[in-house]
Amino acid sequence: MELSSIIMGAAAMLAATTASAQDVPAGNMVVMNTTKGPVVIELYPNVAPKHVESFKTLIAKGFYDGLTFHRVVPGFVVQGGDPKGDGTGGPGYNVKAEFSNLPHKRGTVAAARSAHPDSAGSQFYIVLDENSVRHLDGQYTIFGQVVEGMENVDAIEMGDKMTDFTITESAE
Numbered sequence: 244m245e246l247s248s249i250i251m252g253a254a255a256m257l258a259a260t261t262a263s264a265q266d267v268p269a270g271n272m273v274v275m276n277t278t279k280g281p282v283v284i285e286l287y288p289n290v291a292p293k294h295v296e297s298f299k300t301l302i303a304k305g306f307y308d309g310l311t312f313h314r315v316v317p318g319f320v321v322q323g324g325d326p327k328g329d330g331t332g333g334p335g336y337n338v339k340a341e342f343s344n345l346p347h348k349r350g351t352v353a354a355a356r357s358a359h360p361d362s363a364g365s366q367f368y369i370v371l372d373e374n375s376v377r378h379l380d381g382q383y384t385i386f387g388q389v390v391e392g393m394e395n396v397d398a399i400e401m402g403d404k405m406t407d408f409t410i411t412e413s414a415e
Contacts, residue, residue, distance in 0.1 A: 267296050268303050268410040273387070275307075276406045280395035282369075284352050284387045291341040291386035294354050294363065298386065301334060301365055302408040314368075315401045319375045322355055323405055324366040333364030341384045347376040350389035350396070369396050 271286040288295040301307060306326070313330055314322035325332040340360040347353065351370040354363035360382075369389060370376050389396060 267299050270410045270412045271295070272390075272411045272413055273298075273302065274409040274411065276408070277312075277395060277399065278403045278406065279398040281392050282389055282395050283391035285390045286387045287345075287385065290343050290345060291354075291384050293338050294341055294384050294386040297334075297338050297365075298367070299410055302410055305407075306334060306365060307405050308407050310405050312399050312401060312403050312405070315399060316371075318372045320368040320370055321396060321399045322366060322368040324355070324364075326365070330366070333366065336364060337361055338363045338384075341386075342381055343385060344381070345385045346373075347379050347383075347385065348373040348388075350393050351376075351385055352387035352389065353379070354384040354386060356383065371397065 271288055273284040273286060275282045275284060286295045286298065307324060310323055310326060311328050312321050312323040313325050313328050314320070322330075326334075338354065338361075340354075340356075340363065342360075345351075347370050349370055349372060351373075353368055353370075355366035355368050356363040363384060367386075
């Protein structure tokens, strides 16, 4: 394969995984409406800029609308964002890990991934009990925190849906 073909292929892959500024909505507060009620999430663009960009871009495209929470482990996490609904799907690209020193705590929103650190895509989890997730600290990309509606997260059961999302400047 000649060098120009390799470069053009790499450029095409980068363009497919990088959102343009117009594709990324302004604001770092997300209202995730679920079948159990609304959940307000504050995003952390200064901690995990690529994960926040990807999440917001997928929201703007309606990617998450109607997806289920395919994994619910009481006292641990609820997880969703898989278009296949079985924990194996994603958006067709991966986001490089953006580990931080932030600890997992109740309501933390983080990128789910496989064993490879750079395998996150569209799946995310929300922590139910910080005492059960200490081993995840520094191993997963934290990109947000639930600031309202944690009681609705607590009520989520496997198969419940994310109905729609709104990105705003503030929680109000």
